[in-house]
Amino acid sequence: MISLNETHDVNHTSWVSCANQPDSDFPIQNLPFAVFRVAGESFRCGVAIGNQILDLKAAAAHKPFEGKAADALTACEHENLNPMMELGFEYWSALRLSLSRALRTGSTLESQFKPCLVPMAKAEFALPCQIRDYTDFYSSIYHATAVGSLFRPDNPLLPNYKWVPIGYHGRASSIDVSGQTFHRPAGQTKAPDADQPSYGPCKRLDYELEMGVFIGQGNPMGNRIPLDQTDQHVFGMCLLNDWSARDVQAWEYQPLGPFLAKSFASTISPWIVTLEALAPYRTGYLRPAEDPQPLPYLSSEQNSTLGALDIQLEVLLQTPGMKGSQTPVAQKQCMEKLSQSSFKHSYWTIGQMVAHHASNGCNLQSGDLLGTGTQSGPKPEEAGSLLELTKGGKQPLTLTNGEQRTFLQDGDTVVMRGWCEKEGAARIGFGDVSATILPAKG
Amino acid sequence: MISLNETHDVNHTSWVSCANQPDSDFPIQNLPFAVFRVAGESFRCGVAIGNQILDLKAAAAHKPFEGKAADALTACEHENLNPMMELGFEYWSALRLSLSRALRTGSTLESQFKPCLVPMAKAEFALPCQIRDYTDFYSSIYHATAVGSLFRPDNPLLPNYKWVPIGYHGRASSIDVSGQTFHRPAGQTKAPDADQPSYGPCKRLDYELEMGVFIGQGNPMGNRIPLDQTDQHVFGMCLLNDWSARDVQAWEYQPLGPFLAKSFASTISPWIVTLEALAPYRTGYLRPAEDPQPLPYLSSEQNSTLGALDIQLEVLLQTPGMKGSQTPVAQKQCMEKLSQSSFKHSYWTIGQMVAHHASNGCNLQSGDLLGTGTQSGPKPEEAGSLLELTKGGKQPLTLTNGEQRTFLQDGDTVVMRGWCEKEGAARIGFGDVSATILPAKG
Numbered sequence: 001m002i003s004l005n006e007t008h009d010v011n012h013t014s015w016v017s018c019a020n021q022p023d024s025d026f027p028i029q030n031l032p033f034a035v036f037r038v039a040g041e042s043f044r045c046g047v048a049i050g051n052q053i054l055d056l057k058a059a060a061a062h063k064p065f066e067g068k069a070a071d072a073l074t075a076c077e078h079e080n081l082n083p084m085m086e087l088g089f090e091y092w093s094a095l096r097l098s099l100s101r102a103l104r105t106g107s108t109l110e111s112q113f114k115p116c117l118v119p120m121a122k123a124e125f126a127l128p129c130q131i132r133d134y135t136d137f138y139s140s141i142y143h144a145t146a147v148g149s150l151f152r153p154d155n156p157l158l159p160n161y162k163w164v165p166i167g168y169h170g171r172a173s174s175i176d177v178s179g180q181t182f183h184r185p186a187g188q189t190k191a192p193d194a195d196q197p198s199y200g201p202c203k204r205l206d207y208e209l210e211m212g213v214f215i216g217q218g219n220p221m222g223n224r225i226p227l228d229q230t231d232q233h234v235f236g237m238c239l240l241n242d243w244s245a246r247d248v249q250a251w252e253y254q255p256l257g258p259f260l261a262k263s264f265a266s267t268i269s270p271w272i273v274t275l276e277a278l279a280p281y282r283t284g285y286l287r288p289a290e291d292p293q294p295l296p297y298l299s300s301e302q303n304s305t306l307g308a309l310d311i312q313l314e315v316l317l318q319t320p321g322m323k324g325s326q327t328p329v330a331q332k333q334c335m336e337k338l339s340q341s342s343f344k345h346s347y348w349t350i351g352q353m354v355a356h357h358a359s360n361g362c363n364l365q366s367g368d369l370l371g372t373g374t375q376s377g378p379k380p381e382e383a384g385s386l387l388e389l390t391k392g393g394k395q396p397l398t399l400t401n402g403e404q405r406t407f408l409q410d411g412d413t414v415v416m417r418g419w420c421e422k423e424g425a426a427r428i429g430f431g432d433v434s435a436t437i438l439p440a441k442g
Numbered sequence: 443m444i445s446l447n448e449t450h451d452v453n454h455t456s457w458v459s460c461a462n463q464p465d466s467d468f469p470i471q472n473l474p475f476a477v478f479r480v481a482g483e484s485f486r487c488g489v490a491i492g493n494q495i496l497d498l499k500a501a502a503a504h505k506p507f508e509g510k511a512a513d514a515l516t517a518c519e520h521e522n523l524n525p526m527m528e529l530g531f532e533y534w535s536a537l538r539l540s541l542s543r544a545l546r547t548g549s550t551l552e553s554q555f556k557p558c559l560v561p562m563a564k565a566e567f568a569l570p571c572q573i574r575d576y577t578d579f580y581s582s583i584y585h586a587t588a589v590g591s592l593f594r595p596d597n598p599l600l601p602n603y604k605w606v607p608i609g610y611h612g613r614a615s616s617i618d619v620s621g622q623t624f625h626r627p628a629g630q631t632k633a634p635d636a637d638q639p640s641y642g643p644c645k646r647l648d649y650e651l652e653m654g655v656f657i658g659q660g661n662p663m664g665n666r667i668p669l670d671q672t673d674q675h676v677f678g679m680c681l682l683n684d685w686s687a688r689d690v691q692a693w694e695y696q697p698l699g700p701f702l703a704k705s706f707a708s709t710i711s712p713w714i715v716t717l718e719a720l721a722p723y724r725t726g727y728l729r730p731a732e733d734p735q736p737l738p739y740l741s742s743e744q745n746s747t748l749g750a751l752d753i754q755l756e757v758l759l760q761t762p763g764m765k766g767s768q769t770p771v772a773q774k775q776c777m778e779k780l781s782q783s784s785f786k787h788s789y790w791t792i793g794q795m796v797a798h799h800a801s802n803g804c805n806l807q808s809g810d811l812l813g814t815g816t817q818s819g820p821k822p823e824e825a826g827s828l829l830e831l832t833k834g835g836k837q838p839l840t841l842t843n844g845e846q847r848t849f850l851q852d853g854d855t856v857v858m859r860g861w862c863e864k865e866g867a868a869r870i871g872f873g874d875v876s877a878t879i880l881p882a883k884g
Contacts, residue, residue, distance in 0.1 A: 133615050138698060148697070158696050163639050164630055168698035169611035169705070173575050173805050174663055183664045185802040188606055188737065197605050199737050199801070221616055221707070222625045222883060248802070254600050255590070256580060256610035257699020263611070263804040265663070295630065295641050359641070360627040360690070361883070362705040363615050441664060441803070 001302060002231050002279045007031075007100040010426050014103045015110045016117065019050030025419060025429020026050055031099055032236070032271035032430075035080050036123040043126045045076040045084070048271055048431075049103050051120050058116040059102075064109050069098035081129045081272070085216040086366040089232045092216065093276055125177050125270035128238075129214065129367045134175060135357060136210075136242060136262075136371035137167040141347040143376040143384060150392040151250065162291050165298070165348040165356040170242075170371065171263035177270050178433040184410060184440040185264035187248035197251060201440035204246035204393060205408040209315050209384030209416055211343055212240035212268050213350055213370040221363035227300045230351040231275060233364065237350075239269035239313075239418050239433040240371050246387055246407065268369075269416075269433035275350075280425040283308045283344050297359055298352045306351040311343040311430075313375055313418050315384070320411035321403055335415060336399050341377035341384060343418075410439040443744060444673050444721045449473075449542040452868050456545045457552045458559065461492030467861060467871020468492055473541055474678070474713035474872075477522050478565040485568050487518040487526070490713055490873075491545050493562050500558040501544075506551050511540035523571045523714070527658040528808040531674045534658065538718055567619050567712035570680075571656065571809045576614040577799060578652075578684060578704070578813035579607055583789040585818035585826060592834040593692065604733055607740070607790040607798040612684075612813065613705035619712050620875040626852060626882040627706035629690035639693060643882035646688035646835060647850045651757050651826030651858055653785055654682035654710050655792055655812040663805035669742045672793040673717060675806065679792075681711035681755075681858050681875040682813050688829055688849065710811075711858075711875035717792075722867040725750045725786050739801055740794045748793040753785040753872075755817055755860050757826070761845055762853035777857060778841050783819035783826060785860075852881045 006012070007029065013020045014028040026032065026048035036053055037043045046053040056076040065073050068087075072095035075084035084091070102109040138144055141161065148156030160166065184205060190197035216235030219225050225233055242262060249261030285307040293299065300306050316335040323334070348356075353372070358364055374384040383389045386407055390397060393406040408414070418430035448454070449471065455462045456470040468474065468490035478495055479485045488495040498518040507515055510529075514537035517526035526533070544551040580586055583603065590598030602608065626647060632639035658677030661667050667675055684704060691703030727749040735741065742748050758777040765776070790798075795814070800806055816826040825831045828849055832838060835848040850856070860872035 133613055134611075135701075151697070160632075160639075160693055160696065163632075164694050166694070166698055167701050169576075169613055169701065171575055171611055171804060173807050173810075176663075183803055186666075187802045190602075190605075196734065197602075197737065199739050202802075218615075221618075224628075224883075245802070251602055252606050252608070253697070253699075254602065255593070255695070255699070256608055257695075257697070259577075259609050259611065260798070260802040260804065264802045292638065295639065297641050356702070360629045360644075360687070360702040360706045361625055362613060362702065365615050368615075441666075 002276050004279055007096055007276070008280055010424065013105045014049055015105050015107065016049045016052050016103060022427065024050055024427065025431055027426045028100060028103055029426035030273065030277050030428045031096055032273040032277065033081055033128060034270040034272065035126045035128050038118060038122050039124060043079050045078070045081055046118070047099055048120065052117040053120055053123055054113060055116045055118055059113055062112045064102060064112060065098040068094035082367050085129060085214065085235045088217045092235060092274060096274060096276055125179070127175070127177050128270065128272050131172045131175055131369045132365045132367040134170040134172040134369045134371070135167050136170040136373060137165055137348065137353050138373040139165065139346040139348040139353065140373055140376045140384070142345065142378055143374040143388065146376060146383065146388045150387065163295065165353050167353065167357070168257045174263055175266045175268060175369065177268060178435065180265060180267045180435040181438050182265040182435070183438045185245050186440055187245055187260050188251060189247040190251045202245040202248055203407070205437065206244045206246050206386045207315065207408065207414045208242040208244055208374040209313055210240040210242050210374055211311065211372045212238040213372065214238070214272055215364045215368040215370070216366055218365040218368070219358050219363055222361040224361065225355055225358040227298060227306060227351050227355040228302055230354040233354055234275045234350060236272040236274040237278065238272055239416050239430050241267045241414060241416055241433055241435060242371055267433050267435040269431050271431050273428060273430055277428050278309055278420065281310045281420040281422070281428065283310050286344065294352065298355060306349055308344040308346060308349055311418050311420050312340070313343060313416065314340040316415040318413040318415065319399070319403055319409070321401060339381060339383055339389060341375055341382040343372070343375055345377045346372060346375065408437055410437055412437050444718050446721055449538055449718070450722055452866065455547045456491055457547050457549065458491045458494050458545060464869065466492055466869065467873055469868045470542060470545055471868035472715060472719050472870045473538055474715040474719065475523055475570060476712040476714065477568045477570050480560060480564050481566060485521050487520070487523055488560070489541055490562065494559040495562055495565055496545070496555060497558045497560055501555055504554045506544060506554060507540040510536035524809050527571060527656065527677045530659045534677060534716060535718055538716060567621070569617070569619050570712065570714050573614045573617055573811045574807045574809040576612040576617060576811045577609050578612040578815060579609040579790065579795050580815040581607065581788040581790040581795065582815055582818045582826070584787065584820055585816040585830065588818060588825065588830045592829065605737065607795050609795065609799065610699045616705055617708045617710060617811065619710060620877065622707065622709045622877040623880050624707040624877070625880045627687050628882055629687055629702050630693060631689040632693045644687040644690055645849070647879065648686045648688050648828045649757065649850065649856045650684040650686055650816040651755055652682040652684050652816055653753065653814045654680040655814065656680070656714055657806045657810040657812070658808055660807040660810070661800050661805055664803040666803065667797055667800040669740060669748060669793050669797040670744055672796040675796055676717045676792060678714040678716040679720065680714050681860050681872050683709045683856060683858055683875055683877060684813055709875050709877040711873050713873050715870060715872055719870050720751055720862065723752045723862040723864070723870065725752050728786065736794065740797060748791055750786040750788060750791055753860050753862050754782065755785060755858065756782040758857040760855040760857065761841070761851070763843060763845055780839070781823055781825055781831060783817055783824040785814070785817055787819045788814060788817065850879055852879055854879050
């Protein structure tokens with residue numbers, strides 16, 4: 001279990017002064033991890049502070065820490081975060097505490113660390129770690145109901161939904177970091193009135209607004225992870241856009257689930273926000289009283305802390321029309337919000353997903369990525385996909401500039417943002433995840 | 443396209459004389475690859491010849507080859523086969539040719555290579571390569587129909603089956619090599635007459651008789667692999683037992699497919715038999731004339747060579763009762779055959795599976811493992827799982843010793859064997875894959 005400690009103290013400020021702006025995603029209470037480089041140099045691990053990145057390889061050269069924090073910082077000298085993530089919670093937490101103190105206003109390490117800062121604007125990002133297995137859950141009951149009603153009008157929410165944290169294995173190889181571009185996928189589809197299927201470019205390309213959960217410490221095969229111990233296994237979270245070819249999905253998904261409809265690309269945000277940084281945003285356990293209580297292996301006395309996380313999420317669209325002739329800065333601002341929701345609406349918590357995943361003895365490994373499934377809220381305008389927002393493509397969205405969308409068009413850029421905010425706690429931001437659709441290959 | 447060449451010549455014999463026995467799985471025409479060690483030493487790559495293993499690290503020290511074969515042998519000095527597999531078909535083929543000549547009767551390399559032989563009986567095996575993504579297909583129409591009739595009596599074979607090589611993403615972390623033992627998994631199940639599900643040890647534990655296909659050379663994301671080029675991407679094949687918890691599967695699998703019912707363990711045979719070694723066993727393309735012809739991206743002028751592979755497969759069971767008080771050697775012989783079939787009955791070929799997998803631009807990677815799905819033949823006794831052999835557990839099998847089985851019991855060992863055999867070609871064996879079920883953990 002993660003407790004609040006001095007790293008969460010809202011009174012602390014950083015000598016990296018831009019981190020103290022109230023709207024910064026990356027104040028000293030956040031300290032998320034990524035892998036980055038400056039053009040022409042090698043990739044390395046870093047921590048965000050304001051609009052700067054602390055180069056951990058450069059910082060480690062000063063041997064500034066002791067004990068577990070020193071070991072964790074040494075592990076960050078690698079080209080990705082896997083070696084550090086494998087060390088386990090005590091090491092992550094010790095490193096976070098030491099970084100918090102080192103970046104805090106008045107720290108004696110300021111003079112050593114200042115030359116280790118790199119402006120975020122100059123950074124290129126890579127995947128933060130080598131992703132092992134990728135599992136995608138289906139944890140929003142609002143999404144499951146809305147999608148179920150499109151695919152199975154008579155039977156939208158299946159009887160297992162309120163008992164089983166439904167998930168499926170996903171494709172790891174095609175996951176890339178924000179900034180990804182990919183060609184519109186082709187695939188086999190069959191129109192309802194067609195005699196036979198055909199193969200060609202996807203006509204119903206969609207995004208899915210998800211969160212990603214990185215496993216830090218795994219479990220040996222055959223062992224389970226009790227729900228109360230799941231916090232020790234989760235390193236942190238990111239934003240995840242799980243692109244979906246809806247027409248391919250509709251034709252291929254029975255009986256074994258989505259396959260090529262989801263395996264052409266998935267995009268994550270570069271920063272892993274640690275579960276410890278998110279601790280102030282745990283909410284109570286929100287399951288409706290009229291719903292069945294979870295089976296014992298998915299229940300806990302500690303529900304208050306194993307509960308939901310109130311992470312605000314939004315999706316923005318930038319069409320080629322919006323990019324127009326404007327300057328790069330104006331372009332970046334010229335996007336239209338499609339929806340907004342919160343991860344607190346998830347029917348299953350992260351802890352329940354992890355405990356369920358290992359409940360058959362399946363060995364989770366450091367670097368595994370769990371998707372939460374599309375996060376749609378209870379209101380129609382809180383839907384996390386175009387499939388839902390347009391009622392399966394039947395009700396086009398009209399954008400402010402007059403353009404319409406049922407599904408995504410070539411050149412469209414989809415941006416997702418996430419952040420936590422409330423009175424009495426520091427804002428904890430995820431940054432964003434952005435990716436752009438290229439035309440289908442000939 | 444793979445052509446027959448001197449490595450397939452049935453007249454060649456080896457100076458490793460046991461390889462020349464007509465019933466040997468590993469004659470000089472086979473030359474499969476594995477990763478092995480002698481107890482106490484480090485894992486290394488090897489090639490089977492008769493009942494011996496050629497230690498490729500030791501052989502490489504002699505620098506016996508030139509050109510691409512030399513480069514491929516150098517890549518085999520690694521602790522697993524990934525670096526060699528990544529090199530591509532021309533390198534695999536050159537190495538095979540050089541090894542064939544070196545192990546052939548009369549080779550001048552005999553004196554150098556003889557000290558590099560290790561008796562197979564002394565070897566311990568590891569996974570032959572680091573498995574990246576694992577995908578499981580569903581390529582036997584007989585299996586799909588039989589299982590479909592149990593899960594969906596009204597709708598056994600779905601309309602997409604004859605058009606789409608159905609597959610789903612599987613769990614890579616829990617795949618291990620022959621000799622694996624694993625605890626009976628626990629999971630959430632719901633009896634048809636129960637009000638609510640419960641969590642406990644699986645009661646319907648089953649094997650699945652599959653083949654595994656290892657990708658050697660991948661494709662860049664966004665590119666496809668034309669059907670006629672799939673041979674250049676497939677390094678080779680192994681046997682695969684894809685253990686299944688049928689009661690967990692029945693409750694969890696809708697709408698996103700199997701998840702925890704399959705992720706607790708999968709077992710592969712240690713030897714990768716190269717696609718080149720299997721070339722003499724290509725058969726014509728067997729799709730029934732009354733069935734729809736595949737879409738163009740799954741069709742080829744070269745169907746005769748891209749066709750099925752006639753690989754004989756059998757499943758054997760050894761119960762704790764059979765192990766009894768006998769000697770280890772007698773134990774090994776005391777097994778009961780449950781079924782026998784051939785991979786030639788597969789509705790989809792390996793080439794079609796690979797071309798379909800990459801048809802949306804999904805990047806396959808060296809080390810990816812594709813399961814073929816359970817290989818059941820047209821006759822009921824050719825079924826590749828107990829689910830089928832016992833009609834969903836309703837018709838128990840009575841074994842020769844009087845024991846009965848619907849599903850597997852603790853202590854049961856399941857062994858699968860595979861081989862190719864016909865007039866005018868050398869026998870090409872896969873060896874076997876064996877694994878044993880331990881009781882559920884408390």
